[in-house]
Amino acid sequence: MIYDFIETSYHFKDKDMINWANMEHTGTDIQYQREYYSLKGCRGIKIVHFTATNTLSIKGSPAYYWQGHNFNFSVHPFVESINHIGDLLGINLWTSLVDSLEIGLIMQVPEKPVQYIKGHSEGTGMTLYDNPKDKGHFRAYQDANIRRKLYDAKRNIIMKQGLKMQGIIQEQGWNPVNNYLKWELHYNRPQILNNGRSPLLADIVSLDYQNRFKESLYTEYQSLYKMKEIELPTNKKLLSTPDIIALGLNQIAINQGHTPQDTKKKLYSLINDIPDSILSKPDKDARKRQINAIFKRIEDQPQQSKWDLTEMIEEELIKE
Amino acid sequence: MNRQFIEATIQIATYQRKEGTSSSYYWQSGTKILPNRLGISKDQFSSILKKGRNLQKITGQIKSTFKKTEISPLKQYKPYAVHTQIWGIPEYPLLIGYGSLGISNKDGIIDRTSDTEDLILINSPSSDWKEIKIYYFPKGMKSLYDIAPIVSSMIL
Numbered sequence: 339m340i341y342d343f344i345e346t347s348y349h350f351k352d353k354d355m356i357n358w359a360n361m362e363h364t365g366t367d368i369q370y371q372r373e374y375y376s377l378k379g380c381r382g383i384k385i386v387h388f389t390a391t392n393t394l395s396i397k398g399s400p401a402y403y404w405q406g407h408n409f410n411f412s413v414h415p416f417v418e419s420i421n422h423i424g425d426l427l428g429i430n431l432w433t434s435l436v437d438s439l440e441i442g443l444i445m446q447v448p449e450k451p452v453q454y455i456k457g458h459s460e461g462t463g464m465t466l467y468d469n470p471k472d473k474g475h476f477r478a479y480q481d482a483n484i485r486r487k488l489y490d491a492k493r494n495i496i497m498k499q500g501l502k503m504q505g506i507i508q509e510q511g512w513n514p515v516n517n518y519l520k521w522e523l524h525y526n527r528p529q530i531l532n533n534g535r536s537p538l539l540a541d542i543v544s545l546d547y548q549n550r551f552k553e554s555l556y557t558e559y560q561s562l563y564k565m566k567e568i569e570l571p572t573n574k575k576l577l578s579t580p581d582i583i584a585l586g587l588n589q590i591a592i593n594q595g596h597t598p599q600d601t602k603k604k605l606y607s608l609i610n611d612i613p614d615s616i617l618s619k620p621d622k623d624a625r626k627r628q629i630n631a632i633f634k635r636i637e638d639q640p641q642q643s644k645w646d647l648t649e650m651i652e653e654e655l656i657k658e
Numbered sequence: 659m660n661r662q663f664i665e666a667t668i669q670i671a672t673y674q675r676k677e678g679t680s681s682s683y684y685w686q687s688g689t690k691i692l693p694n695r696l697g698i699s700k701d702q703f704s705s706i707l708k709k710g711r712n713l714q715k716i717t718g719q720i721k722s723t724f725k726k727t728e729i730s731p732l733k734q735y736k737p738y739a740v741h742t743q744i745w746g747i748p749e750y751p752l753l754i755g756y757g758s759l760g761i762s763n764k765d766g767i768i769d770r771t772s773d774t775e776d777l778i779l780i781n782s783p784s785s786d787w788k789e790i791k792i793y794y795f796p797k798g799m800k801s802l803y804d805i806a807p808i809v810s811s812m813i814l
Contacts, residue, residue, distance in 0.1 A: 359731030360796050380666040406662045418659065425775070425797040506662060 339552060339655070340442045341416040342408050342522065345397040346434035346539050356394070357428030361385055377426060380406030385427075396423070396434065407499060409444065409491070409507045413543050420539065432540040439542060441551045442522030444491050445650040451475065451490035451519045457645025458488055459597055461561040479562055483527045486558055491518035521651065523551075523558055552655045559651055564643035565592050568636060576635065584632045602633045659804040668809070669794045673698070675787065683790055691730050691794050692778075693722040693740060698790055717755040718744035718780075732774070735762050744780055747802075750810040754780040754787075758799045775799040779809045 350356060361375035375385040383398035401411035404419035424431035447454055452474040460466040460479045464486075467478035476489040492514065495507055508514065529536055531550060541547055568589050571577055591601045606629070609622050617625070669689035673696055676682045681699040685692075700718050724730060724738035732740055742757030756779050760772040777798030781791045793809050795801075 359734065378667055380662050404663050405660055406666065415660075422659070422797065422801075425800070503662075 339413075339548065339555070340401070340408060340411050340444065341413060341439075341543075342401055342411065342442055343399045343438070343440035343524065344436065344539070345395065345438040346431065346436050347536075348394045348396065348429055348431065348434040350392050350394065350429065352392070355428050357426065360426040377403070377423065379403035383423060394427070394429075394434075395437070396427075396431065399440075405506075406503050407495065407507050409495065409512055410510055413548060417543055432538065434539050435536040436528045436539055436542060437536065438524065438526055439528055440522055440524040441555065442487075442520055443555060443651065443654045444518050444520050445647065445654050447517045447519050447647070447650065449517065451492070451517050454519055454645045454647065455488050455490070457565040457643060459563045459565065459600075461563055464561075483525065483530050484558060485524040485526060486562065487520070487522040487524065488562075489520050489522075491520040492516070494520070519647070521555065521559060521647070523554055556648075556651055556655060559647065563597055564646045565597070566643045568592065571635070580628070581632055581635075584629075584636065588633075588636055598633055598636050602629060605629050659801040661808055664795070664801075664805055664808045667795065668805075671792045671794065673790045673792065675789070686789075689794060690728075691732060692792065693724045693728060693730070693738075695722060696790075697721040698780075698787070700787065715746040715748075716743050717746040720744065720757060720778075732759065732761050732776075735764050736766055737762055739768055741768050742778065747806055750806045752781060752810050752813045753806065754782055754790075756780070756802060756806065777802060777805060779806060781809075781813050 358375075361377055363373065364376050365374040366372070367374070371388065371390045373387040373389060375387065377383040377385060377398075379402075381399070381402035383396060383400075383403050386395040386397070387393075388395065399408060400416055400419040400423070401408040403423070404415055405411065420431050455477050456474055458477065458479075464479045464481050467480060467485075468474075469476070472489075475493050476487070479486040479488075492512075495504060495512065496514075499507065504512075504514070512518070525531065528542075531537055531547070532541065537547070542551075568585055570585065571581070588598050588601055591598070606626055609617070609625055609629075612622070669691055671688035671690070671692060672686045673683035674686045675698075676684055681697050683696045683698050685694045685696075698718060698720050720740070720742050722740045724733040724740070728738075739762040741760045744755040744757050746755045747753055756777060759774045759776045759778060760768045761774055762768055763772045775797050777795045779793040779795075781793070783789060783791075793805075793812075795805055798805050
């Protein structure tokens, strides 16, 4: 399991000796009474001082700060990096409140990551983020509490890292020939982990939380919809022309990342758009029933999705 | 502490001894975190009690004061003095030694409360210490034995 991004708040009293000397002042926002600082590492950590409330907000990826990449970053280097940041700031950062955090895992996959990513769509109550700029290499599935991310970890390394760092990551187990997928959970509201109260930074490295994170990486993955390959029926009766049209339509839709349910909804919507003067309501309902009957056979196909990562996630979680 | 982090955050300064002096060094290049002029002595400017960490082999001493015009995170309280012993590290003979910077505190003195735990490692390409290279690492004291081998390998 990889500890990645964190955002924490540290409230201090006047008697606390914050070591401003180790921070680089990067800006001031007079209107909102904020001072901006940066902490130099392999990559920077951003610090905002809310002067009105004597609060420090520390935001960034300890993995990037400490080692320049997030291909791996277990609890041990995470603890070491937080201790060092706390030393530099002159505070016990472990007592700060976690405002958001990110954990994840990387798995080696046999096929191209883009295929797996395309093979997962949002579960119930989630919004899909799929920016065409990412060319299928990144997808996020978000609800109010968690942003779940699935992306091509190899492409991430090649796009973000220089050759020297790529060499270092290779020494740590990355093979540029292989395909890697990263599955991440970004908790926008970590309060859900702690009965509605923000956990302390010290909490999230406890064994209890480590186990909870592992469980979440598994269960949150289960909440995604995995695309299934459509199997052609062997019974001639189930291969009428409308059946074949529906099978072909769904095959195309699935390859574009849409579920049969999505396609069905679009067809219903198309029917609804037809004026009642051309198709009466009973006519529309009858056509919807026919569509539903054909689609039900497609939706009911029980086979396992080719893109299901459950076993690989289990393997990664057991490894630790 | 790993190599990438050490290489990314270490700050290096070169000081040159002023002609005709034995311990007066002036900044030549690199980071300006330390004062422009440093007093670096193989002998000690001031005697110290042989106890605690001073039981280690002392290879020198650094004493300095920031000028009014100088800017540095180490310049906090008047008289803006900076001081450290230089302790030898037998495992890394390429280094003259290491120091943990002390700076004048609120009361204007350097005592045991003034230790910043900022680590400096010192090296000179020549035995006469004409040129001194200082490797500065904020809050690096705890990681001395992670940092020293990497700096030692940078010298080679």
